[in-house]
Amino acid sequence: MGLLCSRHQHSNKADSENIQAAEIERRIERETIAEKHIQKLLLLEKIQFCSNVLNVLESLESQQFLSRQIKLLFQMGFDEAELKSYAPVIHANVYQTIKLLIDGSKELAQNEADSSKYGLSDDNKSFSDLPSRGNEIGDKLSEIGGRLDYPRLTKELSEDIEKLWKDPAIQVLVAFGSVDDGGSSRTFFETYARSSELQLPDCASYFMEHLKRLSDVTYVPTKEDVLFARVRTTGVVEIQFSPVGENKKSGEVYRLFDVGGQRNERRKWIHLFEGVTAVIFCAAISDYDQMLYEDESKNRMMETRELFEWVLKQRCFEKTSIMLFLNKFDIFEKKVQKVPLSSCEWFKDYQPVTSGKQEIEHAYEFVKKKFEELYYQCTAPDRVDRVFKIYRTTALDQKLVKKTFKLLDETLRRRNLSEAGLL
Amino acid sequence: MTRCAITGGCPSDYVAVSISALCVFLLLARSAIPFLYYKLSIPKGSAFWVPAIQILASLDLMVAIVMSVNLIKIEKRHWWWNSCYIWAVWLEGPFGFGLLLSCRIVQVFHLYFIFVKKHLPPLRSHIFLLLVLLPWVAAAAFIQLKKPLNHRCQMSAQWVAPLMVLHSIYVVIFVGLTRSIQHVNFRFDELTDLWRGVLVSTLSVVLWVVAYILNEIHDDVDWLRIASRFLLALMTSVFILAFFSYSSSQPLLSQVSLSKRECPAYESMSQALGIPNNGIQPQRRQSMAVDCNEPLDKLLLDRRFRRSFMAFADSCLAGESVHFYEEVLELGELPADDSVSRIYMARHIIQKYIVSGAPMEVNISHRTRQQILNSVDLGHPDLFKTALIELLQLMKTNLARDYWSSVYYMKFKEADAKMSAHELEMVTNWNITPRLSCVHAPDDPFHQENLFKSSDVMPSQ
Numbered sequence: 027m028g029l030l031c032s033r034h035q036h037s038n039k040a041d042s043e044n045i046q047a048a049e050i051e052r053r054i055e056r057e058t059i060a061e062k063h064i065q066k067l068l069l070l071e072k073i074q075f076c077s078n079v080l081n082v083l084e085s086l087e088s089q090q091f092l093s094r095q096i097k098l099l100f101q102m103g104f105d106e107a108e109l110k111s112y113a114p115v116i117h118a119n120v121y122q123t124i125k126l127l128i129d130g131s132k133e134l135a136q137n138e139a140d141s142s143k144y145g146l147s148d149d150n151k152s153f154s155d156l157p158s159r160g161n162e163i164g165d166k167l168s169e170i171g172g173r174l175d176y177p178r179l180t181k182e183l184s185e186d187i188e189k190l191w192k193d194p195a196i197q198v199l200v201a202f203g204s205v206d207d208g209g210s211s212r213t214f215f216e217t218y219a220r221s222s223e224l225q226l227p228d229c230a231s232y233f234m235e236h237l238k239r240l241s242d243v244t245y246v247p248t249k250e251d252v253l254f255a256r257v258r259t260t261g262v263v264e265i266q267f268s269p270v271g272e273n274k275k276s277g278e279v280y281r282l283f284d285v286g287g288q289r290n291e292r293r294k295w296i297h298l299f300e301g302v303t304a305v306i307f308c309a310a311i312s313d314y315d316q317m318l319y320e321d322e323s324k325n326r327m328m329e330t331r332e333l334f335e336w337v338l339k340q341r342c343f344e345k346t347s348i349m350l351f352l353n354k355f356d357i358f359e360k361k362v363q364k365v366p367l368s369s370c371e372w373f374k375d376y377q378p379v380t381s382g383k384q385e386i387e388h389a390y391e392f393v394k395k396k397f398e399e400l401y402y403q404c405t406a407p408d409r410v411d412r413v414f415k416i417y418r419t420t421a422l423d424q425k426l427v428k429k430t431f432k433l434l435d436e437t438l439r440r441r442n443l444s445e446a447g448l449l
Numbered sequence: 450m451t452r453c454a455i456t457g458g459c460p461s462d463y464v465a466v467s468i469s470a471l472c473v474f475l476l477l478a479r480s481a482i483p484f485l486y487y488k489l490s491i492p493k494g495s496a497f498w499v500p501a502i503q504i505l506a507s508l509d510l511m512v513a514i515v516m517s518v519n520l521i522k523i524e525k526r527h528w529w530w531n532s533c534y535i536w537a538v539w540l541e542g543p544f545g546f547g548l549l550l551s552c553r554i555v556q557v558f559h560l561y562f563i564f565v566k567k568h569l570p571p572l573r574s575h576i577f578l579l580l581v582l583l584p585w586v587a588a589a590a591f592i593q594l595k596k597p598l599n600h601r602c603q604m605s606a607q608w609v610a611p612l613m614v615l616h617s618i619y620v621v622i623f624v625g626l627t628r629s630i631q632h633v634n635f636r637f638d639e640l641t642d643l644w645r646g647v648l649v650s651t652l653s654v655v656l657w658v659v660a661y662i663l664n665e666i667h668d669d670v671d672w673l674r675i676a677s678r679f680l681l682a683l684m685t686s687v688f689i690l691a692f693f694s695y696s697s698s699q700p701l702l703s704q705v706s707l708s709k710r711e712c713p714a715y716e717s718m719s720q721a722l723g724i725p726n727n728g729i730q731p732q733r734r735q736s737m738a739v740d741c742n743e744p745l746d747k748l749l750l751d752r753r754f755r756r757s758f759m760a761f762a763d764s765c766l767a768g769e770s771v772h773f774y775e776e777v778l779e780l781g782e783l784p785a786d787d788s789v790s791r792i793y794m795a796r797h798i799i800q801k802y803i804v805s806g807a808p809m810e811v812n813i814s815h816r817t818r819q820q821i822l823n824s825v826d827l828g829h830p831d832l833f834k835t836a837l838i839e840l841l842q843l844m845k846t847n848l849a850r851d852y853w854s855s856v857y858y859m860k861f862k863e864a865d866a867k868m869s870a871h872e873l874e875m876v877t878n879w880n881i882t883p884r885l886s887c888v889h890a891p892d893d894p895f896h897q898e899n900l901f902k903s904s905d906v907m908p909s910q
Contacts, residue, residue: 115846174838175744225814257846260812261767290810294766321805322815 093284095427096267112247115255117179123230124187125171127196128164130224184241191234225319229254253422259286288320304347311393312357314370327370338404347413356420362389413441459675465682469511472686480504503552507689510545514685518678533598538589547585550619553646554581557626564633567827620650634789642694653688745845761857762848769809770840773802777833788828795827813839
């Protein structure tokens with residue numbers, strides 16, 4: 027009985043709980059052991075599980091998506107002031123995106139002497155056209171994007187940005203690298219490779235589409251805007267929440283540590299590994315054709331694979347539950363139809379069987395199987411009884427995240443009980 | 450008397466051997482003291498293994514001389530005790546003298562690129578070392594094939610001459626390269642080290658030639674043979690001791706304090722370069738309130754605020770950005786015409802923050818990193834500008850907001866109030882939300898150098 031609380035000693039409120047737990051322990055000991063069933067329920071209701079600590083490893087491009095989702099779902103959400111505080115971040119994303127695109131197109135125009143390779147058959151324009159046409163605007167926006175302090179997003183600026191964004195030469199860069207391809211399908215295979223080289227954030231099209239709203243003087247970001255905003259994490263952010271909701275008293279309190287995914291951040295993870303109940307590993311499955319932010323010679327999916335392997339082999343995670351979130355499924359859906367899955371080395375034995383929606387499911391199952399294989403490869407026989415679950419998530423779908431967390435919560439409680447010998 | 454002159458084992462020989470052993474011991478002691486006594490951490494990369502290879506080569510040379518000149522009278526049971534080729538050719542050449550000189554040449558090459566050409570050397574040290582060593586290996590292999598050595602480990606003059614030329618060529622190259630960087634005003638003792646090495650190696654080659662000629666000409670004179678043997682061993686011992694140098698291309702800061710007794714040990718590169726600590730905005734503005742609405746980069750110019758912010762960032766394991774900011778600020782304090790100091794500082798920053806796998810690696814994009822590493826001018830004032838902007842953005846979006854509601858800011862304001870002797874209006878409802886309530890680490894990771902063992906290092910590094 028003392029097993030439950032003595033195992034997880036990490037709560038801030040541990041003192042009062044320990045006293046409570048000891049009290050109850052004494053009471054139970056005095057009663058007869060015959061009615062075990064009743065005692066189990068008693069234990070569950072009366073003793074609050076001490077905090078479980080979840081450790082989030084957001085692979086590679088940490089977008090703090092979990093932290094923000096959890097805030098919205100299980101905590102009080104964002105109040106007006108907090109929403110407003112995200113406005114500069116969103117504007118920064120806009121400036122950074124357009125700068126990336128302008129610089130990218132200039133580079134491509136310079137590199138490719140034979141610009142007709144990138145010529146668009148429809149309107150007969152090429153990359154080299156962009157600098158001459160939108161030259162001044164492009165230079166100005168590129169310079170703004172390189173500054174430390176961004177100016178407020180005025181109507182003027184947003185119109186300029188929109189004009190450039192709609193330019194065909196830019197759209198081709200965006201076409202296969204992000205969510206929205208602007209509708210028309212272009213079939214230049216060279217551009218596949220190029221666009222995935224740009225470190226385009228996934229929120230690019232979303233924000234560009236809503237530029238008018240974003241540049242409004244009274245702009246207050248919506249919840250959706252906040253979820254889309256891209257912030258690279260450095261260091262560690264800690265969130266405490268209860269999946270059951272703030273109101274209910276019984277229920278675990280989780281402490282979630284959100285960590286950065288870049289290579290330099292990973293040496294800090296080691297400090298958080300002790301006493302962790304579960305590890306949530308978020309792997310962005312739509313990244314199979316992209317390169318790392320911090321090392322553009324390495325494919326993201328390959329890096330994810332190595333990272334996952336490393337996590338699984340850690341000694342301190344022998345008994346830790348591993349939750350794998352296969353994230354960014356919505357982007358994956360759209361991308362897998364255009365960019366072949368076999369372009370990633372890990373998935374090179376993939377054979378598309380059909381097309382359409384079934385193909386997406388087939389591709390997803392393939393990826394999932396690969397991760398499972400990897401898990402069993404890296405798990406020693408004596409560790410095989412640790413919990414391993416895979417969940418499909420989409421960063422922005424609140425319902426899905428909520429459901430996922432409920433499932434996660436159930437799994438962990440079940441594990442706790444079985445460890446305590448009660449199940 | 451005649452016996453020992455031929456087979457070895459004369460009293461003078463034993464003296465020579467014991468002197469050699471003593472010198473070897475001194476060499477090892479001298480190289481290990483900074484790490485054992487001053488408890489420095491072992492440097493990584495070429496700063497460690499180039500001196501290590503030097504020590505190894507010195508040992509090899511010593512052993513080679515002792516064995517090949519028949520100083521010790523030993524029972525030669527196994528074939529390899531007797532084998533002249535192993536001792537006199539391979540151990541003395543490619544793994545002894547050749548290796549020693551090559552290490553020094555690599556060192557000069559490094560310094561030349563960094564201080565004269567002002568960018569990071571294009572070839573990695575180990576590749577360059579192998580290239581430089583190649584002629585020696587080729588020569589040794591050639592001799593092995595032709596087998597001109599007699600049973601007394603001696604060669605005819607026609608073989609010795611080219612070998613001496615090879616030895617001399619390398620010394621000449623070394624001299625030449627050292628001369629090419631002599632105009633650079635090094636801050637630490639790199640140049641004196643190099644000149645000492647030049648002097649020592651020239652002398653040794655001259656003495657060797659003399660000893661050899663004497664030995665050959667008067668082959669039958671016993672005392673000459675004994676004396677020349679003794680001289681050879683003695684001279685080699687002195688050579689290896691005097692030739693050794695730490696700094697491959699990095700000043701080992703403890704060496705600075707060892708040699709100049711009156712200077713205190715330096716804790717940071719900025720101290721070593723003489724950058725004044727409070728040269729950055731020494732006075733705070735008289736108005737006491739630090740305005741939260743001021744942009745972060747202006748606030749960070751103030752030293753006390755910066756220290757408080759740094760402590761906060763360290764507590765969230767995000768401190769490397771702030772440390773980087775401070776050191777770049779210190780770099781900016783150096784006068785623009787003192788390019789040598791600027792280059793020292795820039796290299797220090799690159800080694801500590803930019804290189805992949807650096808101890809306090811910062812979170813910057815691939816392009817920015819490559820831009821810095823491939824830069825053609827290490828002394829350029831804007832070398833780290835893009836990186837700084839990226840990191841300031843990172844600090845703004847991640848740390849700034851949480852800082853205002855943290856304990857560190859409260860302490861800063863209190864200290865501020867005490868300093869300006871005004872009553873601080875306590876804001877009653879401080880919403881203390883620690884960004885990270887506990888870190889399961891025994892020490893602050895940013896002040897402990899050897900925290901991470903190799904088994905915990907990421908595979909991609």
